[in-house]
Amino acid sequence: MIKSMRIAGVLALAAFFVAPQALAAGGAVHLEPANLEQDNAASLRRGARNFMNYCSGCHSAKYVRFNTIGKALDLSEEQLIDNLMFNAEKTFETIQAAMPSEDAAVWYGKAPPDLSLMARAKGADYVYNFLKGFYIAEGSPTGVDNIVLSGTSMPHVLWELQGYQTAIFETHENEDGSVKKTFANFEQLSAGSMDAGAYDEFVRDTVNFLAYIAEPIRSDRRKLGVWVLMFLIFFYILAAQLKKAIWKDVK
Numbered sequence: 001m002i003k004s005m006r007i008a009g010v011l012a013l014a015a016f017f018v019a020p021q022a023l024a025a026g027g028a029v030h031l032e033p034a035n036l037e038q039d040n041a042a043s044l045r046r047g048a049r050n051f052m053n054y055c056s057g058c059h060s061a062k063y064v065r066f067n068t069i070g071k072a073l074d075l076s077e078e079q080l081i082d083n084l085m086f087n088a089e090k091t092f093e094t095i096q097a098a099m100p101s102e103d104a105a106v107w108y109g110k111a112p113p114d115l116s117l118m119a120r121a122k123g124a125d126y127v128y129n130f131l132k133g134f135y136i137a138e139g140s141p142t143g144v145d146n147i148v149l150s151g152t153s154m155p156h157v158l159w160e161l162q163g164y165q166t167a168i169f170e171t172h173e174n175e176d177g178s179v180k181k182t183f184a185n186f187e188q189l190s191a192g193s194m195d196a197g198a199y200d201e202f203v204r205d206t207v208n209f210l211a212y213i214a215e216p217i218r219s220d221r222r223k224l225g226v227w228v229l230m231f232l233i234f235f236y237i238l239a240a241q242l243k244k245a246i247w248k249d250v251k
C-alpha cells in the first residue's frame with residue numbers, strides 16, 4: 001500500500017515536471033534545447049536589443065518596465081534610453097508594441113500575443129524552435145509556415161538574418177492506410193546575413209531575454225533558495241541533537 005502510494009507520488013511529481021514541455025511540443029516535433037545562460041548579462045543585453053529591434057514592432061511586453069530591465073542588465077539610464085527605449089519616454093513605462101494590437105489583428109489575421117510571459121507559458125525551448133522554424137510554404141499568406149506552430153500568421157520577421165529554408169518531411173503510411181507526415185530536416189534555400197551558428201546565438205539571446213522578463217526575480221529566488229536550504233540543514237541537525245538529548249533517558 002505504502003509502496004504503491006510512493007510510486008504514485010513519484011509519477012505525479014514526474015508528470016508535473018514533464019507536462020509543460022510535453023504540452024509545448026505539441027506532440028509532433030522534437031524540440032532542440034535552447035541552452036540558455038540565464039545569468040549571462042551580456043547575452044540578456046543583446047537579447048533586449050534584439051527584442052526591441054525585431055519584435056516590439058508587433059509584440060508588447062506590457063508587464064515589464066524599462067527600469068526593471070535596466071537594473072538586471074546593468075544598464076545606466078542613458079544606456080536604457082539610447083539603446084532600448086524607441087517608443088517610450090519614461091523609464092517606468094512598460095514595453096508597448098509600436099503597432100496597436102487591433103490593427104495588427106486586421107493585418108495578420110491574429111493579434112500578436114503579449115510576450116511578457118510567453119517563455120514561461122510555452123517554454124524557452126519552444127520559443128527557440130519557433131524562431132528557427134519558419135520555412136517556405138506555398139499558399140500561405142505570409143509565404144512561410146512554421147514547424148512548431150503550423151498555420152501561424154506570424155511572418156518570418158528574421159528572414160534577412162536567417163535567409164529562407166524549406167522543410168523536408170517524411171511520409172509514413174499507417175496501418176489503416178492514412179498518411180502521416182513527420183518533419184525530417186531543413187534545407188537552406190537562400191543565405192541570410194548570418195550563418196547558422198550566428199543565427200542560433202541571435203535567437204538564443206532573444207529567448208534568454210524573454211525567459212528573463214517572464215520571471216525577473218528568478219536569480220534572486222535562487223540566491224534565497226540557497227539560504228533556505230542551509231537553514232533547513234542547520235535546523236535538521238539541531239532537531240536531531242535535541243531529540244537525542246530529550247530521549248536519552250527513555251529506553
Ligand code: HEC
Nearest residue numbers: 054055057058108110111112113118127149152153154157
Ligand atoms: C510583423 C509582426 C510581428 C513581428 C515583428 C513579430 N511577431 Fe511574433 N507573432 C506575430 C503574430 C501575428 C503572432 C500570432 C501568430 C499565431 O498565433 O499564429 C505572433 C506570435 C508569436 C509567438 C507565439 C507563438 C505561439 O505558439 O503562439 C511568439 C513566441 C512570437 N510571436 C515571438 C516573436 C519574437 C521573439 C519576435 C521578434 C524576433 C516576433 N515574434 C516578431 C507577429 C509578429
